[in-house]
Amino acid sequence: MKRIMEKKSQHNNILLAVFAFAAVVVVVGVIGFVAFGRTPDVIQGEVEVSEYRVSSKVPGRILELRVQEGDYVKVGDTLAILDAPDIVAKKAQAVGAEDAASALRTMADNGARREQVRGAFEVWQQAKAGLDIAEKSYGRVQRLFDEGVMSAQKRDEAYANYKAMEAQAKAAKSQYDMAVAGARREEREAAAAQVRRAQGAVQEVNSYINETVQRAQMEGEVSDVYPKVGELVGSGSPIMSISVMDDQWGTFNVREDQLEGLKIGDTFTAFCPAFNKDIRMKVYYIKDEGSYAVWKATKSNGQYDLKTFEVKARPIDKVDGLRPGMSLIIKR
Numbered sequence: 001m002k003r004i005m006e007k008k009s010q011h012n013n014i015l016l017a018v019f020a021f022a023a024v025v026v027v028v029g030v031i032g033f034v035a036f037g038r039t040p041d042v043i044q045g046e047v048e049v050s051e052y053r054v055s056s057k058v059p060g061r062i063l064e065l066r067v068q069e070g071d072y073v074k075v076g077d078t079l080a081i082l083d084a085p086d087i088v089a090k091k092a093q094a095v096g097a098e099d100a101a102s103a104l105r106t107m108a109d110n111g112a113r114r115e116q117v118r119g120a121f122e123v124w125q126q127a128k129a130g131l132d133i134a135e136k137s138y139g140r141v142q143r144l145f146d147e148g149v150m151s152a153q154k155r156d157e158a159y160a161n162y163k164a165m166e167a168q169a170k171a172a173k174s175q176y177d178m179a180v181a182g183a184r185r186e187e188r189e190a191a192a193a194q195v196r197r198a199q200g201a202v203q204e205v206n207s208y209i210n211e212t213v214q215r216a217q218m219e220g221e222v223s224d225v226y227p228k229v230g231e232l233v234g235s236g237s238p239i240m241s242i243s244v245m246d247d248q249w250g251t252f253n254v255r256e257d258q259l260e261g262l263k264i265g266d267t268f269t270a271f272c273p274a275f276n277k278d279i280r281m282k283v284y285y286i287k288d289e290g291s292y293a294v295w296k297a298t299k300s301n302g303q304y305d306l307k308t309f310e311v312k313a314r315p316i317d318k319v320d321g322l323r324p325g326m327s328l329i330i331k332r
Contacts, residue, residue, distance in 0.1 A: 045252035
């Protein structure tokens with residue numbers, strides 16, 4: 001009897017140990033499922049800002065850099081000064097051409113000099129006097145011819161001389177009128193056009209000279225300065241980059257199965273480790289990254305490929321101190 005009771009007790013202990021082990025396995029499984037079974041998807045992005053490069057239309061040597069990396073500049077601030085002696089020489093040539101064209105226009109507008117007008121007048125008066133004598137001589141010869149005293153030959157010579165002097169007087173009068181009137185309208189217009197052309201050349205050179213002084217076009221922070229003082233820079237070569245700190249956004253690369261809630265116009269919350277706080281953002285741009293971008297193949301499981309999209313979102317509220325390159329985390 002005693003032996004039977006011992007066997008029953010041993011059997012109960014075994015059952016109790018089995019149940020205890022099973023309970024431990026279940027508890028550990030539940031804890032593991034809760035702790036590790038539902039790891040949230042993490043989408044990481046970063047802050048970006050709009051940026052523009054400062055460059056010159058004309059080649060030159062860096063004479064002075066007024067700012068350095070990290071400086072905050074406002075519109076109109078002087079950033080760099082270039083030395084371009086070739087442009088200065090071209091301006092001297094353009095100014096000389098403008099002065100010459102202006103002198104020609106003045107001469108055309110003023111007409112002939114007073115001495116030339118007076119000389120033309122005297123020639124006209126001389127021609128008039130000759131015409132008067134020739135006319136009187138022809139009259140006397142004509143009367144003698146009518147009386148039969150003078151030959152027809154002499155009468156014809158006197159008449160020819162009279163007509164020649166008449167034409168000479170008209171020519172002298174025309175020269176005098178032209179001297180008084182000055183240059184023709186077409187000549188004055190041509191002279192004025194030459195002046196405008198020369199002025200345009202001066203303005204063009206002045207615009208190039210203005211390019212030797214580079215000024216900030218937008219407010220922002222100097223992110224990079226490329227050349228050093230004394231170095232040559234070519235036409236269009238970047239001198240420095242300015243980050244427009246007021247124009248910020250976050251860029252995320254998101255698989256298409258994670259795009260829920262990230263369509264254009266949607267708002268979401270991103271965690272910024274740099275400030276240890278959440279930032280509200282609104283999606284304004286979404287675009288397929290293309291076949292070259294990162295993608296996830298699932299065809300081995302008999303399903304489909306997941307492509308990646310570039311999603312951009314702007315902060316809804318202004319965040320002081322937010323800088324390009326800072327991480328943004330989305331947990332789904």
